[in-house]
Structure formats: C-alpha cells, structure tokens
Amino acid sequence: xxxxxTLNSGVIADVKRRIEQMFYTGxxxxxxxxxxxxSDISQQAWLYFVxxxxxxxLILRLEGKPTIRxxxxxxxxxxGLITECGRLVFRGAENWVYIYVxxxxxxxxxxxxxxxxxYLAVLGVDFCYYWLHRACxxxxxxxxxxxxxxxxxxYNLPVGLRHSILQNWCGFIFYVPLALVIPPAQFLTHQHINxxxxxxxxxRVVSTLGPLExxxxxxxxxxxxxxxxxxxxxxxxxxxLIIWDRIFGTFAxxxxxxxxxxxxxxxxxxxxxxxLQLFYxxxxxxxxxxxxxxxxxxxxxxxxxxxxxxxxxxxxxxxKLDIRSREKYDMKLPVWINIYLCLHFVxxxxxxxELALKYSDMTPxxxxxxxxxxxxxxxVIGMMFDNRPHTCIFELTRCVIFVFYVHKxxxxxxxxxxxxxxxxxFILSSCFWILQTFRVLHTEVKKIKKE
Ligand SMILES: [Zn+2]
Ligand SMILES: [Zn+2]
Numbered sequence: 001x002x003x004x005x006t007l008n009s010g011v012i013a014d015v016k017r018r019i020e021q022m023f024y025t026g027x028x029x030x031x032x033x034x035x036x037x038x039s040d041i042s043q044q045a046w047l048y049f050v051x052x053x054x055x056x057x058l059i060l061r062l063e064g065k066p067t068i069r070x071x072x073x074x075x076x077x078x079x080g081l082i083t084e085c086g087r088l089v090f091r092g093a094e095n096w097v098y099i100y101v102x103x104x105x106x107x108x109x110x111x112x113x114x115x116x117x118x119y120l121a122v123l124g125v126d127f128c129y130y131w132l133h134r135a136c137x138x139x140x141x142x143x144x145x146x147x148x149x150x151x152x153x154x155y156n157l158p159v160g161l162r163h164s165i166l167q168n169w170c171g172f173i174f175y176v177p178l179a180l181v182i183p184p185a186q187f188l189t190h191q192h193i194n195x196x197x198x199x200x201x202x203x204r205v206v207s208t209l210g211p212l213e214x215x216x217x218x219x220x221x222x223x224x225x226x227x228x229x230x231x232x233x234x235x236x237x238x239x240x241l242i243i244w245d246r247i248f249g250t251f252a253x254x255x256x257x258x259x260x261x262x263x264x265x266x267x268x269x270x271x272x273x274x275x276l277q278l279f280y281x282x283x284x285x286x287x288x289x290x291x292x293x294x295x296x297x298x299x300x301x302x303x304x305x306x307x308x309x310x311x312x313x314x315x316x317x318x319x320k321l322d323i324r325s326r327e328k329y330d331m332k333l334p335v336w337i338n339i340y341l342c343l344h345f346v347x348x349x350x351x352x353x354e355l356a357l358k359y360s361d362m363t364p365x366x367x368x369x370x371x372x373x374x375x376x377x378x379x380v381i382g383m384m385f386d387n388r389p390h391t392c393i394f395e396l397t398r399c400v401i402f403v404f405y406v407h408k409x410x411x412x413x414x415x416x417x418x419x420x421x422x423x424x425x426f427i428l429s430s431c432f433w434i435l436q437t438f439r440v441l442h443t444e445v446k447k448i449k450k451e
Contacts, residue, residue: 069330070338077345110182121189137237150264198222204223291309396437
C-alpha cells in the first residue's frame with residue numbers, strides 16, 4: 001500500500017511538473033537545468049498537447065461547433081515538425097550572440113536561485129517578445145516570416161504550433177539587451193516556457209478568464225490578434241502578458257457582435273507547409289523590384305506590409321480591406337486518401353523521433369539529409385491535400401527513396417530502429433502508387449489518342 005502511494009505521488013508530481021511546465025507555473029529549479037534539458041521541456045509537452053487537443057475537439061463537438069479540419073490540422077502540425085527540425089539543424093546557434101554579449105558585457109551577476117531574477121526574466125522575456133512580435137507585423141521582411149503563424153483560417157491548438165523556421169534568426173536581436181543582466185540559462189528557459197504558454201491561447205473553447213483578462217494574454221485577446229477584420233489588424237501582440245498592449249496602445253477588445261474571420265487578409269490557398277513557410281518572401285522581392293529609387297526600395301523592405309509610396313509607414317486605413325465573411329479554402333478528398341495521408345504523417349513523426357534520438361551521434365550531412373527528406377515529404381503530403389495533379393508520381397518517388405535509403409543506410413546496423421519497422425508500410429505504399437501511376441499514364445495516353 002505504502003509502495004503504491006509513493007508510486008502514485010511520484011507519478012502525480014511528475015504529471016503536475018509537466019503541466020506546470022506547459023502552463024508557465026513551473027518552479028525555479030528549471031532555471032538551473034542544462035540547455036539540453038531545457039529543450040526537453042518542449043519534447044515532454046507533446047504528450048500533453050495531444051491530450052489537450054483531444055479535449056478541445058471533444059468540447060467543440062459537444063457544443064455542436066466545427067471541429068478540427070484534417071487538412072488544416074495536419075498542415076499546422078507539420079509547421080510544428082518543421083520548427084523542431086530547425087532546432088536540430090541550427091542547434092541553438094542563433095543564441096550565440098546572446099551568450100557572447102552576456103560573457104563580455106554583463107552589467108550585473110544575478111543569483112539564479114533568487115525569486116527576483118525569476119520575476120525579472122519573466123517580465124524581460126515577455127517585454128522583448130512584445131516588441132519582436134510587433135516588429136514582425138510592422139516590418140515587411142519580418143512579416144514575410146511571421147505570416148506563417150497567421151496562415152490558417154482556423155483557430156485551434158495546432159495553430160499555436162505554426163511558426164516560421166527563420167523567425168528566430170531575424171528576431172534574436174530583440175532579446176540581446178536582456179543579455180546584459182539575465183544569464184543565458186534563465187533566458188532560454190523563459191523563452192521556451194513563454195513559447196509553450198502561447199500554444200494554449202489558440203482556442204475557441206475558452207470564452208473569458210474574468211479579471212485575468214486585464215493582465216494575461218488569453219484566448220479571447222489572442223483571437224483578436226488572428227483576425228483579419230479591420231479592427232483586429234495589428235492588435236494584441238502580447239505573449240504571456242497583455243499589459244504591454246494596454247501600455248503601448250495596441251490593445252483591442254473582442255467585438256461580441258462581429259464574428260472574427262481568421263487567417264491572412266489575402267489568404268493563400270495551400271496546405272503545403274514548406275510553401276507556406278517561404279512564399280511570402282517572393283512578395284517582398286516583387287514589391288522591392290516594383291519600387292522606383294533606393295529610398296522606396298528600402299522602404300518596401302522595412303516599412304509595413306500595407307505601405308505604399310506617399311502613405312504612412314503602416315499603410316493608410318482606407319486602403320485596407322475589412323473582411324467580415326469569406327469561404328474557407330478546402331479540398332474534399334476521398335476518405336481513403338485522408339486515412340493514407342494521416343498514416344504517412346504519423347510515419348513522418350516517427351522518422352523525426354528517430355532523428356531527434358540519434359542526431360547528436362550523426363554527421364551534420366546525415367542530419368541535413370534526414371531533415372530534407374522530412375521537408376520533401378511534407379511538401380508532397382501538402383500537395384496531395386491540395387489535390388494537385390500528378391502528385392502520385394512524387395509520392396511514389398518519395399516512398400521508393402525511403403525504402404532504398406533504409407535498405408542501404410547503416411540504420412539497420414544499429415539494431416531494429418522504428419524506421420526499419422516502417423519499411424513494409426512504405427513498400428506497400430510504393431506498390432500501390434506504381435499501379436496508380438500506370439493508371440494515370442494509361443489515361444493520359446488514351447486522351448492523346450482521342451485528340
Ligand atoms: Zn502575429
Ligand atoms: Zn497566435
């Protein structure tokens with residue numbers, strides 16, 4: 001009995017600790033962890049994310065509201081996977097400047113175990129995040145990266161995982177002033193927890209949090225941030241706290257009498273996550289090319305996305321669209337394709353898990369090869385959700401490459417990894433797509449003959 005109680009209290013304490021980590025109320029011991037352990041917080045949070053996702057959809061179903069759309073949900077989760085892949089490739093290199101500044105220019109050594117260091121780090125990280133986020137909306141080249149986060153026409157927990165793989169590289173500079181006082185371990189921990197806190201505010205099932213709405217960024221405030229109705233644009237940038245928006249004049253209350261339309265003002269009809277990560281950069285280049293004179297060319301990069309020559313930095317209000325209703329981009333596919341794509345997305349997550357386990361023992365080139373394969377796979381899955389023509393040929397190629405890679409690589413020499421267990425599934429998929437490709441080619445030949 002005693003043993004059971006000890007076990008239970010151990011499990012409860014572990015669950016409590018993990019939920020605290022996910023909801024930003026964890027204890028200060030975290031600040032004393034190694035950076036590798038800190039990044040594990042994100043890994044551990046995945047399990048709880050899935051549980052909360054199931055709960056969110058159950059509540060939506062019970063309330064009779066639309067639940068997650070498969071194509072949009074998988075696209076959001078794919079962005080999460082892309083961000084995690086970026087973490088493995090870059091290995092936190094973007095934080096080098098922070099560490100360098102702290103080592104050479106630190107003004108005061110704060111004790112890691114003091115509550116004041118903790119409070120200062122919470123406020124400091126969130127204050128810097130506010131300005132980073134605001135800049136991401138007000139500077140065209142930064143918006144080209146951040147728009148990924150706004151690319152869904154839905155508003156649910158997976159949308160909280162839509163992040164740009166490049167944003168950290170553009171945005172790290174906003175945190176550098178903190179390096180003068182906050183130690184890197186504290187900074188990285190709070191940046192992680194701040195990131196995790198922001199996931200849960202992406203939900204429609206929580207209407208209001210009462211008096212907490214004054215201080216915290218909540219689902220209600222963040223819904224406004226994701227709207228493309230005119231009153232929602234460039235509002236509510238806060239990460240953990242909403243007080244920064246109240247102080248700096250960017251706060252907007254949710255309108256009860258106007259339904260929020262989520263997504264980009266000019267929605268990009270695609271479920272291809274890699275395309276969504278990159279496409280907007282082309283818009284910036286096009287705008288830059290279209291401008292006359294170097295002043296306007298530079299302004300096309302650093303002024304707001306709506307800026308035009310002769311207009312205010314963030315564009316003129318009368319030129320902006322006020323979207324009150326629109327049809328969501330969707331593509332109806334047969335059930336079997338949806339099941340197929342779901343299974344292959346799960347297979348991709350397994351491939352990523354294998355990579356995350358072994359990447360520290362792999363060469364950078366091998367890691368890059370794995371990540372490229374994951375990105376290509378996500379592109380093909382996205383194209384299939386978009387019902388693009390001839391995608392079956394790309395899918396066949398992708399499945400065959402996987403089968404050959406596993407056969408040739410030394411993964412099999414390291415014992416039966418979960419990747420080798422996926423091989424039969426990819427062989428079956430390859431056979432299916434060979435038949436499908438022949439069918440498509442046969443139809444094409446018939447068409448040509450008729451003409
Ligand atoms: Zn934003
Ligand atoms: Zn958001």
